[in-house]
Each structure stands twice: as C-alpha cells, then as structure tokens.
Amino acid sequence: MKRATSFDVAQKAGVSRSVVSAVLNNTRGIGVSEEKRRAVLQAIEELNYVVDVQAKGMRTGRSQCIAAYGNLKNPFFAQMLQGLQKVCNERGYYVLLCGASADAGVDPRKKLLDLFLQRRIDGIVSKDTTGYMNEEWEREVHRLNIPHVSVEGFPESDGIASVQMDYGQSVREALDYAWSRTKLPPVYLELFNGPVHAPNWGDRHRTQAYLAWMREHGLEPNVLQKLYQAWPEDEAWWFDLVHSWKGRQVSVLTNWSRASVAIYRAAYEVGLRIGSDVHVMAADNTEQLNEAMVPALSAVEVPYAEMGEAAALRLLEYTEGTRALADTERIWLPAKLMARESM
DNA sequence: TCGCAATTCAGGAGGCGGTC
DNA sequence: GACCGCCTCCTGAATTGCGA
Numbered sequence: 001m002k003r004a005t006s007f008d009v010a011q012k013a014g015v016s017r018s019v020v021s022a023v024l025n026n027t028r029g030i031g032v033s034e035e036k037r038r039a040v041l042q043a044i045e046e047l048n049y050v051v052d053v054q055a056k057g058m059r060t061g062r063s064q065c066i067a068a069y070g071n072l073k074n075p076f077f078a079q080m081l082q083g084l085q086k087v088c089n090e091r092g093y094y095v096l097l098c099g100a101s102a103d104a105g106v107d108p109r110k111k112l113l114d115l116f117l118q119r120r121i122d123g124i125v126s127k128d129t130t131g132y133m134n135e136e137w138e139r140e141v142h143r144l145n146i147p148h149v150s151v152e153g154f155p156e157s158d159g160i161a162s163v164q165m166d167y168g169q170s171v172r173e174a175l176d177y178a179w180s181r182t183k184l185p186p187v188y189l190e191l192f193n194g195p196v197h198a199p200n201w202g203d204r205h206r207t208q209a210y211l212a213w214m215r216e217h218g219l220e221p222n223v224l225q226k227l228y229q230a231w232p233e234d235e236a237w238w239f240d241l242v243h244s245w246k247g248r249q250v251s252v253l254t255n256w257s258r259a260s261v262a263i264y265r266a267a268y269e270v271g272l273r274i275g276s277d278v279h280v281m282a283a284d285n286t287e288q289l290n291e292a293m294v295p296a297l298s299a300v301e302v303p304y305a306e307m308g309e310a311a312a313l314r315l316l317e318y319t320e321g322t323r324a325l326a327d328t329e330r331i332w333l334p335a336k337l338m339a340r341e342s343m
Numbered sequence: 344t345c346g347c348a349a350t351t352c353a354g355g356a357g358g359c360g361g362t363c
Numbered sequence: 364g365a366c367c368g369c370c371t372c373c374t375g376a377a378t379t380g381c382g383a
Contacts, residue, residue, distance in 0.1 A: 005354090005355060005356085006355070006356060007355080007356095015366075015367090016366065016367045016368075017355095017356075017357095017367090017368095018357085018358075018366070018367060018368080019365085019366065019367080020356090021356065021357060021358075022358090022365095022366090024356095025357075025358090032365070032366085033364090033365065033366090036365085036366085051355090051356075052354090052355055052356075055354065055355030055356050056355075056356055056357080057356095057372095057373090060356085060357070060372085119373090344383105345382105345383085346381105346382095346383090347380105347381090347382095347383105348379100348380085348381085348382105349378100349379080349380075349381100350377100350378080350379070350380090351376100351377080351378070351379085352375105352376085352377075352378085353374100353375095353376090353377095354373100354374100354375105355372105356371100356372090357370105357371085357372090358369105358370095358371095359368105359369095359370085359371100360367105360368095360369095360370105361366105361367085361368085361369105362365105362366085362367080362368100363364105363365090363366085363367100
C-alpha cells in the first residue's frame with residue numbers, strides 16, 4: 001500500500017500542504033486556527049502519516065541523524081551514548097552508531113567523512129581517549145565544514161570543540177575529601193600503560209593538581225608510579241607496598257580505580273582493612289565496579305552521560321546554525337564526588 | 344542501430360511571498 | 364492572522380537528441 005504523504009493529509013483535512021507543514025513544525029509566523037489544526041491532526045492519525053525523513057532531508061539539507069563514534073568495547077562509550085540519546089530523543093534526532101574498529105587498514109574515521117558527504121549524518125560526536133589528538137582529522141573536519149564535538153579528545157586544540165572533565169578540579173576535590181576524612185598526607189599512586197611512562201593530558205593535569213595541592217597544604221608530595229601489569233604478574237610489588245604500610249594508617253589516591261583493586265587484593269592478603277587501616281580513593285571509575293567493591297570505593301568519577309548530553313547539545317547548535325562552527329569553545333564539566341566506604 | 348551526452352521527471356516536504 | 368500557491372532542494376531513472 002502506498003504510504004500517505006502530506007498531500008494526502010492536506011486533502012483529507014481540507015487544507016493546503018502549507019497548513020500541514022505549519023502544524024507539524026509549529027512554524028513561527030504562520031498561525032493555524034484550532035479547528036484546522038484539529039482537522040490536520042485527525043487526518044494524520046487516520047492515515048498513519050509519518051514525515052518522510054529522506055524527503056525532508058532533501059528540502060532542509062539535514063538528515064536529522066548524527067553519528068556517535070567510539071570504541072564499542074569501551075563501557076564509557078555506552079555511558080556517553082545514554083546522554084547523547086536523551087538529547088536526540090528530545091530534539092527529534094536519530095543516532096547512527098559507528099564503531100571505531102579498523103578493518104583492512106582503513107581508518108574508520110574516514111568512513112565518517114563519507115557518511116557526511118552522502119548527507120546521511122549531520123554531524124559527529126566522538127568518544128575519544130583522554131587527550132587524543134589527530135591533526136590530519138582536524139584538517140579534514142575543517143576542510144569539509146563538518147560539525148564535530150569530541151568527548152575527552154582534542155583538549156589542547158582550538159580547532160575542534162570538545163567536552164572535558166576538569167581533571168585538576170577532580171583531584172583537588174578528592175584530596176579535600178580525603179583530608180577532611182583522615183587528616184593524613186595523601187599518597188598519589190599513578191598507574192600507567194607501558195613500556196615507557198608517557199602521561200597524557202589528563203594524567204599531567206592530575207599530577208600537577210596533586211603537587212599543587214600538597215604544596216598549598218605544606219605537605220611533602222609522595223607520588224608512586226607503577227607500570228600496569230595484569231594480576232598476578234606483579235602481585236609481589238603490591239604486597240611489598242601494602243606491607244610497608246603495616247602499623248600505620250595511610251591515605252591513598254589512585255589515578256585509576258584499577259590500582260585501587262590491586263590495593264584491595266594486597267591488603268586482604270597482608271591482613272589490613274580498607275577504610276580503617278588503608279584509606280583508598282580513586283580519581284576515576286575505570287573499572288565500573290567502585291560501588292560494588294567491598295567496602296565500596298570512594299571516587300571522583302567522570303560524568304560520561306552528562307558529557308554525552310553536553311556534546312549533543314553543542315553539536316545541534318552547530319547543525320541548526322545557532323552557533324558558528326568556528327566557535328569551538330571547550331565545555332568543562334566537574335567530576336562527581338562519590339563518597340563511599342573506603343575513605 | 345548503437346552509444347553517449349544532455350535533458351526531463353519524479354519523489355515529498357519546507358517556507359517565502361502574496362491574498363483575503 | 365489565517366491560509367494558499369508555487370518555487371526549491373537533490374539525485375537516480377527515464378527519455379530525448381545527436382553523431383557515428
């Protein structure tokens with residue numbers, strides 16, 4: 001059966017297509033009487049009429065669809081999507097999911113360019129790794145005038161709009177909380193992926209914030225750096241560390257909650273109690289287990305859902321023309337302090 | 344008749360400009 | 364203010380025109 005068009009709706013309601021359009025879009029400046037409005041809405045219902053998005057795109061040049069690009073295995077991408085989807089639902093947009101896995105040596109980002117040129121998407125929100133930079137991609141985005149917002153990527157670029165959590169503020173908040181709970185000088189334990197410690201943008205901001213906070217409080221900084229290895233490869237290192245804390249209380253802030261998990265394990269083996277002997281707190285929610293751990297791990301967490309919302313709102317400003325593409329002012333969101341039992 | 348290039352048409356919706 | 368007519372958007376398919 002042929003699907004109904006706005007022409008059919010107009011005929012059935014006894015009005016012109018312009019009135020149907022005005023009712024559907026609440027077009028400013030075009031008033032529609034209550035009687036005609038009801039007639040149009042009734043015709044829409046009776047004919048099961050739905051706006052043809054492709055046809056609409058022909059006229060408006062927009063697809064009402066935005067691409068969400070990221071690593072599908074990354075749980076934060078899913079969290080970001082929640083916020084993105086919420087905004088898109090409210091604003092009548094669809095989300096096209098684009099996985100970041102490369103195949104046959106093709107940069108998966110390049111596919112996004114094709115989708116944009118084919119008018120299948122109006123813009124892109126990408127969940128990038130913290131501090132991610134890509135000058136070639138930036139050039140392409142500018143060359144093609146693609147509305148694009150990165151979550152966590154391009155933190156030092158003025159060319160790409162991004163949504164960032166304030167890592168410095170998150171560490172300060174964690175340290176203030178830890179200090180208020182224990183009055184112990186906090187140790188900062190920084191886990192890194194090897195083989196060489198090459199701190200990214202977020203890592204640097206965290207460490208700088210820790211050092212500054214310690215200085216301001218007249219305390220001697222104590223930064224421990226540890227190459228990440230899967231348990232139990234490096235259990236001896238953790239045992240030695242936690243063993244050295246025996247007989248005194250310590251307060252530890254870890255950059256990744258993964259490090260907190262290792263401390264929990266070692267403390268269990270050594271016979272120390274988390275929350276009373278060893279006070280632990282994480283500066284992120286990498287493992288998604290903070291709340292489920294026993295005792296529950298206190299943390300300052302990255303608000304990925306809120307970041308997804310903020311990114312979507314900014315992107316729609318670009319696609320709908322209420323903000324110039326050149327205006328790439330960064331959006332900063334605060335970390336969420338989740339006070340639990342470990343600190 | 345064939346092959347190619349140019350032109351026309353169809354599809355559905357948005358909204359400007361004009362009328363009452 | 365309420366409403367209508369008509370132009371416009373883009374692109375693949377169909378049609379037409381023309382030379383070889």
